[in-house]
Amino acid sequence: MPPRRARRPARPAVRRPLLRALLAAALLVCGTAAGTLYVTARAQEGGGPAVSSAASSSVSPSASASTAPGADAVAEEGSVESVAAPEADYDARLAKALVDVPVEDGAAFSVAVLDTESGAGAVYGDGRFETASIVKVDILAALLLQAQDAGRGLTAREKAYAATMIRDSDNTAATALWKAIGEAEGLDAANERFGLTESVGGDGLYWGLTRTTAADQLILLRQVFGDDDESELSGTSRTYVRRLMGQIAAGQDWGVSAAAAGGSTDSSGVGFALKNGWLPRTATGLWVINSVGRVTVEGRDHLVAVVSHGNTTKAKGIALVEAVARAGVSVVSS
Numbered sequence: 001m002p003p004r005r006a007r008r009p010a011r012p013a014v015r016r017p018l019l020r021a022l023l024a025a026a027l028l029v030c031g032t033a034a035g036t037l038y039v040t041a042r043a044q045e046g047g048g049p050a051v052s053s054a055a056s057s058s059v060s061p062s063a064s065a066s067t068a069p070g071a072d073a074v075a076e077e078g079s080v081e082s083v084a085a086p087e088a089d090y091d092a093r094l095a096k097a098l099v100d101v102p103v104e105d106g107a108a109f110s111v112a113v114l115d116t117e118s119g120a121g122a123v124y125g126d127g128r129f130e131t132a133s134i135v136k137v138d139i140l141a142a143l144l145l146q147a148q149d150a151g152r153g154l155t156a157r158e159k160a161y162a163a164t165m166i167r168d169s170d171n172t173a174a175t176a177l178w179k180a181i182g183e184a185e186g187l188d189a190a191n192e193r194f195g196l197t198e199s200v201g202g203d204g205l206y207w208g209l210t211r212t213t214a215a216d217q218l219i220l221l222r223q224v225f226g227d228d229d230e231s232e233l234s235g236t237s238r239t240y241v242r243r244l245m246g247q248i249a250a251g252q253d254w255g256v257s258a259a260a261a262g263g264s265t266d267s268s269g270v271g272f273a274l275k276n277g278w279l280p281r282t283a284t285g286l287w288v289i290n291s292v293g294r295v296t297v298e299g300r301d302h303l304v305a306v307v308s309h310g311n312t313t314k315a316k317g318i319a320l321v322e323a324v325a326r327a328g329v330s331v332v333s334s
Contacts, residue, residue, distance in 0.1 A: 090122035090332055097327040098124060101320070106286070107310035109320060112218035113328035116225070116301045120332040121218075128198060128211040129307035132277030133169045134290045135187075135210045137241065138199075138220055140166060142181045142190035144237040166244040166275060169252060171208075178207045191216075193232050194223050208279055217292045217305035225273075225294050225303060245273035245293060252276055255291025256304040258322035259329040271296050278314055286310050289317025295329060302329050 094111070103109065110125030131138075140162050147154055154162065158180065165173040181187060184201025187210065191199050196216040202209035223231045224241045231238060253274070260271035274293025281288065292305040306324045311317030 088120070090120055091124065093334075094122040094124050094328060094331045097331050098324065101323045101327060103320060104310065104312055104316060107308060107312075107317075107320065109306060109308035109324055110214040111304070111306045111324045111328050112214040113305075113325075113332050114218060114222075114303045115332040116303060118300075118332070122328065122332055123215050123218075124328075126198075126213055126215065128200075128213055129290065129309055130208065130279065130281075130288045131199075131202075131210040131212050131307075132208050132279035132288045132290055133171075133174070134217065134275050134277035134292050134307075135202075135207055135212075136165050136169065136174050136277075137224065137245065137275045137292065138187060138191065138210070139174060139177050139181060139207065140241055140244075141194065141220065141223060141233060141237075142187050143177055144233055144240070145190050145193065146181060146186070148234055148237065162240075163244060166241075167247050168249045169276070174207060175205055178205065183207075184210070191220075195219050208277070212307065214305045214307050217307065218303055221292060221294065221303040221305060225301070242273055242294075245275055248274060248276075254318050255321050256293045256295055256306060256325040257291075259302070259304060259325040260295035260297055278317070280314075281309075286312060287314050287317045289314065289321050291321050291325065295325075297329055297333060300333065302332065304328055 094113070098111075108125075108127065110123075110127055110129065112121070112123045114121040143154070143158065143162070147158075158177070161170075161173040161176050164170040165177060178187075181190070183205070184203065184207075187201040187207075188199075196212070196219055199210065199212040199216045201207070202211075223233055224238055224245075226238075228235060233241075253272075255276045256274050257272040272293055272295045274291060274295075277288065277290040279288040280286070286309065288309045289311050290307045293303075295302050295304060304325050306321045306328070308317055308320055308324075311320060
């Protein structure tokens with residue numbers, strides 16, 4: 001492996017306001033395994049349930065009903081002031097839904113989810129996690145953005161690398177494209193334009209050690225699955241990434257796709273489009289297990305990002321991620 005270079009300082013943590021703005025833009029309506037110790041669901045250290053990430057109105061729920069004397073009375077005949085109904089606190093609902101999800105002692109996770117039709121969204125946890133192979137979506141997005149800036153399409157070689165990198169999670173192809181975008185500097189520059197504020201590219205050729213948050217991954221998914229007015233990527237670029245994420249190789253189609261179980265599909269007949277990441281850490285032997293993508297449930301699209309680490313086995317990490325994805329989708333769909 002190449003020598004590790006000095007870590008660059010992280011950018012200021014401004015993700016929460018940006019995520020709220022992003023979700024607001026999407027808003028369409030208001031509103032045990034034997035021998036293993038388990039504990040109740042928890043977020044990464046320093047995380048914990050956050051304030052509601054569903055789009056908020058200009059008046060907070062607690063302030064929407066006036067406390068002035070006589071506020072509950074009609075001021076004049078035929079003049080009734082309308083009062084907005086309190087918004088649902090989807091973050092709180094998500095935290096409650098995750099209480100019963102079994103998490104191994106020492107493991108941690110975070111999740112961000114959005115119902116693209118209703119605009120309902122929620123986040124649980126705000127810690128940074130290693131990306132493992134989910135960064136391959138980010139690498140491809142950065143490559144496409146650079147190609148757009150240069151006024152060109154991808155070369156035949158770049159397309160071949162992109163296909164095997166996303167569909168088969170090929171690491172050699174990922175390294176080639178990582179170099180092509182300018183490694184961490186290129187990724188970070190693209191992410192700044194995409195709106196990811198809590199993600200930092202991995203040192204040297206260690207692209208799998210890029211660090212990110214579930215909320216940042218949700219923002220990246222909006223770049224891929226959003227519309228022209230909410231994405232830096234062109235329609236052609238977005239369609240290209242979506243198609244590859246919908247053609248994941250057999251055996252790698254686990255993770256957030258569990259939330260689309262039961263035969264639910266979109267208009268193209270595909271119930272999900274995703275990219276997974278899995279990585280055993282050399283120092284500890286514990287697994288990083290992540291999954292990001294779009295799932296279609298009862299004809300409605302949901303964007304889901306689940307990141308985790310500290311899993312004792314790959315299988316247990318997958319089970320955790322799938323349980324969290326199902327819980328997240330059920331909360332914003334209700």
